[in-house]
Amino acid sequence: MEEGKVTVRAVERALDILLCFTDANELTLTEIAMRVGLHKSTAYRLLASLEHKGFVIRDAESEKYRLGFRLWELSANLSQADDPAIVLLPEMERLRDIIGETISLYVRDGHERIRIQAVQSSQAIRRVAPVGVRLPLYVGASSKVLVAYADAVDRESLFNSPTWPQSIDRNAYERQLLDIRASGFATSVEEREQGAAAVAAPILNRSGRLVAALSVSGPANRLTVDKMKEHAEVIKEAAVRMGKMVK
Incomplete structure (x- = not known):
């Protein structure tokens, strides 16, 4: 039993090492060891095994x-037919051509959101959205959309999480979520990034399940509150079309 626990722990550590590369192209042994909290000798042994397997x-x-290239081999076998990032890309490009701003697709992963697809604005001054x-x-x-359309249990888990800022007035925030569900879209102006604004709508599949948040973002001086409200109906219509395309 103890041997099994050690084996699982080694697998977890190896996966942690691979996850180090989510925000870095290259890393030294020292950098990897520091990121995963391992002695260099342990990290070196795990890296040697990962290197051996490609x-x-x-x-x-x-x-x-x-x-290594082995990860590309694995990714080639992902089911593209069920991947919203691939299936919805043409509609995202179409929306970008209509509105002229950067289009992003977000999904919730635990207490975070991940940008899984983006179509950059063709304008000279734009907001770049890395996938x-x-x-x-x-x-x-997008965050407010993902929270507003999450089920009650998930919302409660978010609000009670240590990562949720205590400075946020929960009653006011929940009222805002109700408004978002009533209107079908959310807006933000310089909430996370100075000079940036965004408007987002939920993508719901045929069963009414939330698949992702569809976001339009750009400079706040161009994407004003009035402009976002003006774009909202077009974005919601695009989200409805996208919802019919995914499971």
């Missing part, structure tokens, strides 16, 4: 590690 590559000259970034759930138009 999950990481070590550059002999710089002695830095990067993700894969994790953001807090307590701020931003």
